[in-house]
Amino acid sequence: MSEHKDFLRTIVEEDLKSGKYKEIITRFPPEPNGFPHIGHAKSIAINFGIARDYNGYCNLRMDDTNPTTEDTKYVEALKDAVEWLGFEWKDNVRYTSDYFDKLYEYAIELVKMGKAYVDSLDQETMKEYHGTVTQPGRRSEYAERSVEENLDLLERMKNGEFKDGEHVLRAKIDMSAPNMKMRDPILYRIRHAHHYRAGDKWAIYPLYDFGHCLSDYIEGVTHSICTLEFENNREVYDWVLDTLKLEPPRPYQHEFARLGINYTVMSKRKLLELVNGNYVSGWDDPRLPTIAGYRRRGYTPESILNFCDSIGIAKANSTVDVAQLEFAIRDDLNTKVPRVMTVLDPLKVTIKNYEGSEELEASYYPEDVPKEGSRKIPFSKTIYIEREDFSENPPKGYFRLTPEQPVRLKHAYIITCKEIVKDADGNITEIIAEYNPESKSGSDTSGIKVKSAIQWVDAASAKTVEVRLYDRLYKNEAPEGLEDLNPDSLKIIKNALIEPAVITERPDERFQFERQGYFYADPVDYTDENPVFNKIVGLKDSYAK
Ligand code: ATP
Ligand code: MG
């Protein structure tokens, strides 16, 4: 159970206590028109989480009423996302399209009750008649059609006798209702389009306000949880179910605030634009806020769920700081993954007083991580350190290697710089150093004080790997479009060096590269010939003010 009881769980508990429902049934109802993103993860966590907490169940329902944008590849991505997050839907995946026949029967019933009519106004006039927030609307002349005429027209709409836009079916509610959604909402529209599942059977498709409440009812859903922008649709939801006088129990709609994250776009339309325009490598590009993207980047399902839990369930929209998500993955990996050494920008160091070679035993985990495991790190005369861990003219507060200042090589010895080798342009190409034989980690009797320990790799045994450094996809906190993309969101390093055990032992898929961040063996591009690691997140919030 989630730590804090949110307002939705309070409602669910009251409904169980009062006997309104015997079993809690929720649903996660995505439209299969794109890959799911972290906002969907929030909705999945809520719907499946509540069902699990109260021993009920949650349906995975494809809300597939829009034939032109939907596709089975998105259905598969949605199933993958739910499973990866650790949830199970009951029985088979549901599809609103499987209910098209039933929905049509309900529509006929409404027409017979005189509660729905076929309207033939052109779009512009219809809009004009709709009125404004301050002005009541005006009902269409076609609303006076007889039940017989409406039934006949509706059937012919279904049979494909009319063109797109020629007629619509509308509920007869109230054209002067203060809630604009109640002004005779459209229930069906004509759409001559091939549906990825229903094929060409239908020439009319139900709209959200008609299809959603009835799909919930058909499935026996008790709590229909959706985001705030549907608040005004709730009245229509209730109207449809109540007008049809359906046998109880019926579902009720409850709204929560949509998740928004800074530096992130989350609408599927905008994500589709990035994918189709090749601004990213695909729906699973590690920079995207899609579940597939986080997964490929190396996020764990636990970290995503912990994040969703940590932000709570709000009733008012707000934007969450992306640092909170980054914290969640860092926090999760800190206690799980092996620590290893990598050098991204190698600077050669020759230790002139060291001869031969040895293997240093080193734990994969620091003392505060309750995990076992160690590896052997080869050490010899020639090693590489990170170029930025040496400074010839160090700024104040620089604690790493300088001509005057020794440094510890992590898990190994203390070295002192003796000579700087430069090329004709004055670039440093090599450091000639000396090590202190009494300074070995774990048995240091040298008495030398150093201010820091740096990572390194042994030149003879290090493996070359590709490292992909990801940064935020957008440079602005509230990105609008392509102009806000961060041009430096991906940096590829082809010749990074890594200690051999990472490749030969593969103790894990995720690692902390000492002092660099958390990394993940790319599940798609990693091969024995070309190991590829994705940067998941840095070790600390580099944006913190
Ligand atoms: P988008 O505008 O990003 O395409 P959507 O709401 O159209 O999102 P759907 O596939 O219809 O996407 O959403 C499925 C479910 O996920 C809905 O119940 C919706 O409320 C929920 N959902 C979508 N985006 C978010 C979000 N940012 N935060 C919380 N829930 C979300
Ligand atoms: Mg939607």
Ligand code: MG
């Ligand atoms: Mg949408």
